[in-house]
Amino acid sequence: MDDNKLLKLALDAGEIMLSSGAETHRVQDTMHRILSVNHPTGVEALAMSTFLIASVSSDTYGSLSLTRGIYNRSVNFGKICSVNEVSRAFVSGQLSLEKASMRLKEVNEASVYSPLTRIICSGVACAGFTLVLNGAIIDALAAFIFGLMIGVLLKYSRKSKLPYFFSCMIGGFIAGAGATVFHKIVPTAGVNMIIIGSIMPLLPGMTMTNSIRDIMEGHLISGTAKMVETLLIAFSIAGGVGFGITIWGS
Structure with missing residues (x-):
C-alpha cells in the first residue's frame, strides 16, 4: 500500500470532518485508525483548529509526514457520518485505498441542501x-x-x-x-x-x-x-x- 496515498486519505478524512464541525479527538481517532491499516505502530495523527498533521514510519522511505491547513469551517453532521462510514469500511477491508479516496471526494463535493x-x-x-x-x-x-x-x-x-x-x-x-x-x-x-x-x-x-x-x-x-x-x-x-x-x- 502506497504510504503517500494513505497519508493523503487520512488527511482528506480529517479535513472533511474538522471543517464540518467534528471534535478534535474524533478527527484524530479517525485519522489514526486509517493510518494503522498499513502501520500497526509508529503512527501519529494530530488535529488542531486550523491544521492537520499525519505521520507514519515507512520501511521504504523512512519517516513520512504530511500537513494540511483548514481554512473553511461549518456545521455538517451528514458529512461527518459519511466520513465515519467510509473510514470503517476501509479499515475493515471492504474498500480499497483508491475506492475510499473516491468516496471521500464524493462526500466532500456533495451538497445535502440547495x-x-x-x-x-x-x-x-x-x-x-x-x-x-x-x-x-x-x-x-x-x-x-x-x-x-x-x-x-x-x-x-x-x-x-x-x-x-x-x-x-x-x-x-x-x-x-x-x-x-x-x-x-x-x-x-x-x-x-x-x-x-x-x-x-x-x-x-x-x-x-x-x-x-x-x-x-x-x-x-x-x-x-x-x-x-x-x-x-x-x-x-x-x-x-x-x-x-x-x-x-x-
Missing part, C-alpha cells in the same frame, strides 16, 4: 425560536424576514471568502437595525424578541460545545482556540446589533 433551502430554513428557524421564546406572531414574521436576509448574507459571504467575524457583525447589524425600523412601523412588535430570534443562525453554539469537549479531552490548545473564536463571534454579533440599534434607534 442554497435556496438553506436560506428558507434560516428564516423558519429564526421565526421558530422567536415563538419558542414567547414572542408574538408579528415578531416571528419580522424574524423570518430578517432570517432570510441573514441566510442570503451567509451564502454570499462564503463565496466571497468574507471572514466569518465580519459576516456575524453584518448579520447582527441587520437584526438590530431591522428590528428597530420594524418597531417604528409596527409599535406593538417586540424589538428584543425579533433580535434574539434573528441572530440564531449566527450563534456559535457548536463551536462552544466542541471547545469545552476538547478541553475536557485534554486538547487544551484546540479547545482554547475554539473558545476564543466563540467569544470573538459573540462580540461581533453584539457589536453589529448595538451599532444597528444606535444608528436607527435615534
